Ligand SMILES: Nc1ncnc2c1ncn2[C@@H]1O[C@H](COP(=O)(O)OP(=O)(O)O)[C@@H](O)[C@H]1O
């Protein structure tokens with residue numbers, strides 16, 4: 001199978017993961033790659049960032065209790081039942097993805113009780129589906145994560161080419177990024193890098209770089225009120241700011257150089 005581009009995007013809530021994921025999904029699609037964007041956040045809004053109208057927002061697969069019940073053999077929400085840890089999921093991407101501007105969007109959602117991932121049918125189902133997509137599909141895959149890698153099994157994490165942590169100037173966001181990066185490396189992700197967002201002063205980039213120590217910073221973007229306004233109006237990220245797209249194009253080039261230097265993509 002053609003090795004695709006498989007990138008996971010993590011970071012503290014609100015730093016800009018979904019924004020970065022949506023812009024990169026468009027940019028990889030512009031490179032003529034088949035792009036599969038996965039929303040694996042418990043508060044899924046990648047569809048909105050990609051410009052999907054509110055009445056067309058796909059239902060997250062985690063909400064599809066009947067489907068999960070059929071596939072796992074157990075009723076979601078009920079405790080003390082046996083369920084399949086390896087439910088059949090290979091037919092689901094084509095059935096449930098939503099096509100928008102040449103991008104395939106699959107909205108998984110995530111269980112809200114974070115931590116090590118619960119031992120419940122929903123969690124087994126999502127893990128199986130994400131693992132299937134990462135290991136078996138050949139598209140360029142971008143995963144918008146809840147925060148970290150808690151929901152991904154080891155095999156799934158190891159199938160990812162690289163992890164990009166988004167950070168904003170702030171100790172808590174940097175701490176989260178460092179922790180996610182450490183977890184990713186411990187689980188076997190080869191490449192980890194960062195993107196600095198919502199920067200208000202160039203000096204902050206140096207501080208972020210020094211605190212991220214050995215995590216390379218691919219690029220940065222300033223705090224820009226236009227993005228908040230666009231979010232409020234539910235406008236897709238590509239039409240919001242050419243400057244954002246330009247900076248994320250540069251960061252994407254840097255990422256491709258770093259993660260795929262010996263590989264021809266496409
Ligand atoms: N550089 C920026 N300047 C101002 N607002 C931003 C910037 N990047 C993202 N935002 C806004 O911040 C909010 C959170 O961004 P989002 O991409 O949804 O973050 P996450 O997915 O990490 O929670 C959104 O309203 C988004 O439009």
Ligand SMILES: [Mg+2]
Pocket residue numbers: 017018019041045144
């Ligand atoms: Mg998000």
